[in-house]
Amino acid sequence: EVQLVESGGGLVQPGGSLRLSCAASGFTFSSYWMHWVRQAPGKGLVWVSRINSDGSSTSNADSVKGRFTISRDNAKNTLHLQMNSLRAEDTAVYYCAREDISGWYYFDQWGQGTLVTVSS
Amino acid sequence: DIQMTQSPSSLSASVGDRVTITCRASQSISSYLNWYQQKPGKAPKLLIYAASSLQSGVPSRFSGSGSGTDFTLTISSLQPEDFATYYCQQSYSSRTFGHGTKVEIK
Numbered sequence: 001e002v003q004l005v006e007s008g009g010g011l012v013q014p015g016g017s018l019r020l021s022c023a024a025s026g027f028t029f030s031s032y033w034m035h036w037v038r039q040a041p042g043k044g045l046v047w048v049s050r051i052n053s054d055g056s057s058t059s060n061a062d063s064v065k066g067r068f069t070i071s072r073d074n075a076k077n078t079l080h081l082q083m084n085s086l087r088a089e090d091t092a093v094y095y096c097a098r099e100d101i102s103g104w105y106y107f108d109q110w111g112q113g114t115l116v117t118v119s120s
Numbered sequence: 121d122i123q124m125t126q127s128p129s130s131l132s133a134s135v136g137d138r139v140t141i142t143c144r145a146s147q148s149i150s151s152y153l154n155w156y157q158q159k160p161g162k163a164p165k166l167l168i169y170a171a172s173s174l175q176s177g178v179p180s181r182f183s184g185s186g187s188g189t190d191f192t193l194t195i196s197s198l199q200p201e202d203f204a205t206y207y208c209q210q211s212y213s214s215r216t217f218g219h220g221t222k223v224e225i226k
Contacts, residue, residue: 108162111163
């Protein structure tokens with residue numbers, strides 16, 4: 001069974017840092033591109049970041065460029081999101097998502113999400 | 121950046137109704153359009169990919185159509201478990217979601 005389990009969320013002060021993790025199981029993690037998607041309370045889904053299968057290429061949304069870094073450890077089947085210089089507007093549930101490898105680039109598996117709250 | 125505009129933002133419908141949600145891209149995205157369903161407190165679930173392909177395990181009352189800039193998600197006969205928020209997403213260039221359509225009980 002495919003599973004994605006996020007962890008690392010919590011309460012952090014503005015300007016602080018947090019590192020999210022997503023533990024993957026049930027599939028060949030190293031074959032898939034992975035993404036982070038966030039959802040502010042009561043709001044819609046927003047794409048945040050993606051990483052290719054071997055970690056050599058990444059891309060971020062403009063709203064997090066220079067502050068968030070996506071990475072992966074294929075030996076440990078784990079995806080990370082390092083979040084620095086956090087702002088109140090970064091408060092959201094953060095989901096990791098697997099992107100299908102068929103070439104149509106859809107998110108076929110999602111984690112349950114981890115809540116990040118940025119507040120003093 | 122490609123912008124995705126969904127309409128309506130919300131709708132009220134009854135069980136058994138036919139429901140249609142539209143999504144428009146700010147430029148052509150070919151068929152790189154996906155639809156997700158999200159229920160409160162839960163992760164999104166893939167319904168339709170590549171504009172019209174039904175994800176495995178998704179009921180056949182869900183269907184998608186369109187290409188280029190205009191797309192449609194149709195629920196042929198709304199069931200109680202279908203009351204949720206629906207999002208379109210383009211995967212042609214980077215990834216962008218629409219703002220969502222909340223389907224509520226009439």
